Amino acid sequence: xxxxxxxxxxxxxxxxxxxxxxxxxxxxxxxxxxxxxxxxxxxxxxxxxxxxxxxxxxxxxxxxxxxxxxxxxxxxxxxxxxxxxxxxxxxxxxxxxxxxxxxxxxxxxxxxxxxxxxxxxxxxxxxxxxxxxxxxxxxxxxxxxxxxxxxxxxxxxxxxxxxxxxxxxxxxxxxxxxxxxxxxxxxxxxxxxxxxxxxxxxxxxxxxxxxxxxxxxxxxxxxxxxxxxxxxxxxxxxxxxxxxxxxxxxxxxxxxxxxxxxxxxxxxxxxxxxxxxxxxxxxxxxxxxxxxxxxxxxxxxxxxxxxxxxxxxxxxxxxxxxxxxxxxxxxxxxxxxxxxxxxxxxxxxxxxxxxxxxxxxxxxxxxxxxxxxxxxxxxxxxxxxxxxxxxxxxxxxxxxxxxxxxxxxxxxxxxxxxxxxxxxxxxxxxxxxxxxxxxxxxxxxxxxxxxxxxxxxxxxxxxxxxxxxx
Numbered sequence: 001x002x003x004x005x006x007x008x009x010x011x012x013x014x015x016x017x018x019x020x021x022x023x024x025x026x027x028x029x030x031x032x033x034x035x036x037x038x039x040x041x042x043x044x045x046x047x048x049x050x051x052x053x054x055x056x057x058x059x060x061x062x063x064x065x066x067x068x069x070x071x072x073x074x075x076x077x078x079x080x081x082x083x084x085x086x087x088x089x090x091x092x093x094x095x096x097x098x099x100x101x102x103x104x105x106x107x108x109x110x111x112x113x114x115x116x117x118x119x120x121x122x123x124x125x126x127x128x129x130x131x132x133x134x135x136x137x138x139x140x141x142x143x144x145x146x147x148x149x150x151x152x153x154x155x156x157x158x159x160x161x162x163x164x165x166x167x168x169x170x171x172x173x174x175x176x177x178x179x180x181x182x183x184x185x186x187x188x189x190x191x192x193x194x195x196x197x198x199x200x201x202x203x204x205x206x207x208x209x210x211x212x213x214x215x216x217x218x219x220x221x222x223x224x225x226x227x228x229x230x231x232x233x234x235x236x237x238x239x240x241x242x243x244x245x246x247x248x249x250x251x252x253x254x255x256x257x258x259x260x261x262x263x264x265x266x267x268x269x270x271x272x273x274x275x276x277x278x279x280x281x282x283x284x285x286x287x288x289x290x291x292x293x294x295x296x297x298x299x300x301x302x303x304x305x306x307x308x309x310x311x312x313x314x315x316x317x318x319x320x321x322x323x324x325x326x327x328x329x330x331x332x333x334x335x336x337x338x339x340x341x342x343x344x345x346x347x348x349x350x351x352x353x354x355x356x357x358x359x360x361x362x363x364x365x366x367x368x369x370x371x372x373x374x375x376x377x378x379x380x381x382x383x384x385x386x387x388x389x390x391x392x393x394x395x396x397x398x399x400x401x402x403x404x405x406x407x408x409x410x411x412x413x414x415x416x417x418x419x420x421x422x423x424x425x426x427x428x429x430x431x432x433x434x435x436x437x438x439x440x441x442x443x444x445x446x447x448x449x450x451x452x453x454x455x456x457x458x459x460x461x462x463x464x465x466x467x468x469x470x
Contacts, residue, residue, distance in 0.1 A: 001025065003442065004042045007034070008052025008403065010393055012059070013374035021057060022047075023399040026441035030395055052403050055436060058373050059393050060094025060125075060400030061355050062380040065244060065268065065322035068098055069118055073336060073345045078327045078420045082122040082455045084351060087418040088325075089124050089445050089453060091352035092435040094400035095381070095390050095461070097128045099156060104135045104164070108143040112152070116460075123458030125440050126400075128386070130154045130187060134164070136171035141178045151462025153385050154185040156244070159226045160193035160295065169233060176237025183465045185384070186234065187242045190226035190251065191218060191296060200342050211289035214341045215282045215297035220305075223296055224250030231258045231265055240264035240469050242383070245324045247273040247296040249308040256317040264469055266383065268320040269309050271357040272348050272425065277301045281425075290334040291423050294324065295346045310366045313375060319468075320383060321358050321375045325351035329422040349419045353412060353426055355402070359433045385464035399442040408434035418451075 003023040010019040010031060020039040022030040032039045043049050068084040070077040079087065081098070088096055100115035102108045112131065119127055131147055133140050133155050144155060157172055158165035167175070172188075179186045199217035203209075208216075227243055231254060234241035246252060246267045258265040272292075276282075278300045281292040292298055299305040312318040326347025328334050337344030350357075358376055361367045367375070381391025388397050410416075412426040438446035445453030 001442070002042060002047040003050060004039060004047045005050045005052050005057055005401065005403070006039060006043065008055045008057035010057045011369050011373050012392055013370050013378040016369050021393060021401065023442050026399055028393060028395055028397050028399050031393060050403070050437065054405070054407065056369070056404040056406060057393065058402050058404055059377040059391055060402050060438065060440065061092050061376045062095045062386065062391050063088060063093045063322050063325070063351055063354060064097040064320065064380045064384050065324050066096045066098045066351055067324070067326040067347065070099070070101065070326055072326070072347070073343060075328065075333050075336065075345055077347060078329050078333065079325070079349070080122065080420070081119040081127070082124065083420040084325065085123040085125050085127065085458060086451065086453070087352040089438055089440065090418045090435070090451070092355040092402040092404065092438055093125065093351060094438065094440045095126045095386065096351070097130055097384055099132050100129045101132045102134050102140065106135065108133070108140045112147070120460070121456045124445065124453050124455060125458045126461050127458050128461040128463050130156055132156045132165070133175060134158070136167050136175050141174060144175070144178050144184065145182045148182045148184050153183070153463050153465050154187055154242070155179065156187040156189065158189040158193070159230065160189050160191040160196065162193050162197055166193050169229070172230070173233050173237050176234055176239035179239040180237055183469065185240050185242050185466050187244050188230045190223060190230045190243050192222040192226045195222050204340060204342065209340050211287060211293055211337070211341050211344060212278065212283040214293045214344065215278050215299070218295060218297045220248035220250055220299060220303070223248045224254060227251040227254040231263065234265065235263065240466065241266070243267035245270050245273070245296050246318065247305065248299055249303065249305050252308055252312050252317060256312070259317060266319045266468065268322045269313070269318050270322055270324050271350055271354055272298060274306055274309055274361070275357065276425065287338055290337060290344050291330060291425055292348065293334070293341070293344045293346055294326070294348045310361065313367060314371070320380050321354060322380065323350040323354050325349055327419055327421045331422055348425045349421045350425065352417055352419055355435065356431045356433060360431065363432055382467040385466055386461060387467055399439055401439040402435055403437035404433060405436045406433045410434055
């Protein structure tokens with residue numbers, strides 16, 4: 001089917017201009033001046049015409065950090081690949097890159113096949129995988145080379161969670177050396193997990209067991225220290241480094257210094273670190289703050305982390321906004337940590353709200369419209385080997401297109417979100433702007449409040465190497 005989107009303002013990383021977009025089947029074939037002869041001919045022919053007057057026409061969001069069905073602390077993230085990818089579509093995201101998980105003692109290949117099986121035939125939108133290497137050994141190092149040739153070109157390591165995922169400096173350096181040889185990206189959860197565990201033990205011994213203590217023991221200094229250490233190890237290992245879910249000013253400073261020296265060091269942040277805080281959310285009375293337990297944790301307002309992260313997004317010290325979507329219900333999941341914050345499953349649900357929340361930064365004067373698209377669509381696609389198939393409205397790219405209405409106001413609530421959760425971390429947030437229509441490879445899957453897609457619409461994506469490596 002041929003589709004003509006007419007009358008809208010097309011926003012790409014390079015600018016915002018009135019234009020018509022012509023789609024043939026799954027692919028964008030032309031971006032045209034308004035009212036061009038080609039557009040007029042298509043409109044007069046058999047093309048389906050979508051009137052985007054007054055709307056922004058943007059490339060579908062690319063969320064490169066989600067955790068569907070992740071096992072954690074005796075339970076699993078509450079969104080399946082079906083429910084989570086559908087929620088992503090509702091929020092204007094048309095591609096996710098999730099994480100296949102190799103835990104200690106597991107075989108990398110078996111672990112990957114397990115995660116492929118979870119996603120296959122269930123995703124509403126296109127998807128890919130990073131690989132978590134939870135057991136760095138000769139077998140897993142060799143497997144990294146094989147996976148790169150198969151389109152899995154990024155590997156996540158942890159400096160946190162001793163006894164579960166933590167890799168020591170020797171293992172991290174080995175993996176970085178392997179990545180240097182095969183061209184892949186090392187993604188790092190940068191927190192000093194050994195020091196954090198000590199502080200957590202001491203807090204519990206003092207009777208400090210409420211959810212707020214999760215943030216207090218995961219100190220910002222321990223994120224900064226681990227970020228610095230990861231950067232230095234990457235320098236020795238000659239590997240590119242991507243810091244996930246950066247939350248604190250000190251860690252951002254380490255990334256900014258490295259980037260100013262030309263290092264292949266990149267970082268993402270997430271909406272929760274731009275808006276939520278210890279004082280207003282994690283520190284809510286009783287057990288309510290458990291809804292906001294995530295790692296890295298929320299930070300305090302008085303240390304200006306929010307303002308510094310927004311600045312980092314403007315100055316490209318931070319390259320990407322993702323979600324680290326890892327949802328858990330309060331009932332029977334977060335409640336596992338009543339009486340001991342260490343047992344609260346770590347994660348916040350947000351895959352549905354990223355595009356809206358970062359658009360608020362445009363309205364607040366923190367970002368431009370092109371930078372919004374760059375952070376949420378274009379750079380994630382480039383960073384992880386999906387560009388120009390994804391992340392841009394251009395001839396030859398997949399027709400992943402969102403019509404965004406800047407004039408609609410609404411309020412986020414557990415009553416209107418589509419994530420499989422019994423609460424919302426964003427309850428009561430007032431939003432200006434709304435996703436009206438979502439097209440995934442030319443198929444309309446969201447339109448005017450109706451979901452028109454189905455499980456299995458999404459294709460698995462074999463990714464290339466990052467476009468940012470030098």
